[in-house]
Amino acid sequence: MPWYHIALSTPLEVGQKTAKEIEGKDVLICRLNEDYYAVANRCTHAAWRLSEESIAGMEIVCSLHGARFDLRDGCPTSGPATKPLATYPVELRNGELYVSL
Ligand code: FES
Incomplete structure (x- = not known):
């Protein structure tokens, strides 16, 4: 799987997230x-796009109907969603972020 550099104007702080279009995929990267x-x-x-939604602990909360997902494995921890979010490997190399799709 190829790795893609994630160009950020400022580094992500703890609890921040950013959305990037990578090879046609809408990807959310969270710290x-x-x-x-x-x-x-x-x-x-x-x-529903999750990039404007809140992070609570290790979960992202979809405000449309209340589903919650563990960001570590994408699994739903609260319905109505039953399927996990796709997850992608992330690496930090010399201070730069890379995601593999
Ligand atoms: S679209 Fe996210 S819970 Fe319904």
Whole structure:
């Protein structure tokens, strides 16, 4: 799987996220503590974009109907969503972020 450099104007702070279009995929990259996670940017319930939604602990909360997803593995922790978000590997190399699709 190829790696893609994520160009950021400013580094992500803890709890921040950014959405990027990579090879036609809408990807949400989040920083939680010292770790970075990348998931599909669309709720699996009704395809609501998650990039403006809140992060609570290790979860992102879809405000449209209330589903929550663990950002570490994409799995729903609260309905109505039942399918996980796609997840993508993230690496930090010399201070630069890379995502593999
Ligand atoms: S679109 Fe996210 S919970 Fe319905």
